[in-house]
Amino acid sequence: MTPPALLQNTMLSCVVELPHDFRADDVLAFHGRDSAQIAEYTDAQTFMKGLMWSGLAACLTIRFHARHADVELKIDKSPIDSAPLDRMEPNASSDANETAELRRMAVRMLGLTQQIDDFERTYRAHPQLGPLIAGHPGLRVPLTASPFEALAWAITGQQISLGVAISLRRKMILAAGVRHSSGLACHPDAQRLSRLTEADLRQAGFSQAKAQTLMILCHLISEHRLPLDAWVDALPVDTIREQLLAIRGIGPWTVEYTLLRGFGWLDGSLHGDAAVRRSLQALLGCTEKLTSEQTKQWLAPFSPWRALVAAHLWAALGVKGA
Structure with a gap:
């Protein structure tokens, strides 16, 4: 029996x-939402996550300390016995990039790009938001590793429970x-997922739609007609939408x-989110369920932080991993 080819391995850290x-x-909590831990692993101060890095399998590890986080990325390269010569030699410029x-x-x-200080100063004394901010000071929204992962997760979660x-x-x-x-x-990234067929996804439990x-x-x-990654820095919200x-x-x-x-934009109106409506209903002491339109109107004055308000409403309800 021929032993499996050894893998080159690259380690990046910061x-x-x-x-x-x-x-x-x-x-x-966000990255530990799947208790099966097949793609993410968490403990009291660390999370590990399997992801694709430039088309290669990689493992991201982030360890939290009091005032800093150690970040490591371990990338599985191609088998040593078939690797091109230029992949065998380290490239300092490439590694730095x-x-x-x-x-x-x-x-x-x-969530460290999110400017939450102005939000908290502005609404600390607000009759409804103030207690939420006091209960969750410093709340930021954890992001996925890529916009594609966020979009795939959003599509997956349409109109079903979080557990499903x-x-x-x-x-x-x-x-x-x-x-x-x-x-x-x-x-998977989009290129890898595109290797599956609609039938494969149906077999995995996805609806046809x-x-x-x-x-x-x-x-x-894959055809470069939807440049999600290129939009991360420029964030052309209207174009994305x-x-x-x-x-x-x-x-x-x-x-x-x-x-x-996926992008960390804090002004989306998540009035269509059932958990947001449920939390707002409790916050306002309403006996009847709030409609999407009522929730939209209540969130509107909090622009440009409407999505951050929604995150505080999730937190008040104890929703983790949404």
Whole structure:
């Protein structure tokens, strides 16, 4: 029996400083939402996540300390016995660029690009929001590793419970079939997921409509017609919204959620979110359920922080991992 080819391995690392009010538990809760831990692993101060890095299986590890986080990315390269010569020699310039990109990704994922100080100062004395802010000071929204992951998660979770969505996501990751040498399964990128068929996703438990939407999305990204990653820095919100809404199966809630979890945009109106409406109903002491329109009107004055308000409403309800 021929032994499996050894893998080259690249390790990137950096340190990210944390503000005094950083809430590591929120990040750990988001990435630990799947108790099966097939693609993410969390403990009291660390999370590990399987992901794709430039088309290769990788494992991201972030360890939290009092005022900083250690960030490591372990990338499985091609088998040594078949690797091109130029991949065998380290490239200092390339490693520096990749390390810088790793740091940018970690900063986004930890919510450190979100300007929450002005929000908290502005609404600390607000009769309804003030108590929420006091109960969750420093609340930031943890992000996914990529906009595609956020969008795939939003599509997966349309009109089903969080528990069912987590199970579907797990099956999709396993169906994609990418596993890092650490043992963690890797969340697929669009190129990898596009190798699956609609029938594969249906077998994993997706409805026909969701399977078709995911396939359309993957092909648009693979054909460079939907440049999600290129939008991260520029954040052309109107363009993102217009192009996503043009895809069959993607509606306003999916877009606003993706803008929040994938891009860190804090002004999306998540009035279509059932948990947001339920939490707001409790906050206002209403006996009847609030409609989407009522919730939209209540959130409107809090622009440009409407999605951050929604995150506080999630936190008040005890929703973790949404």
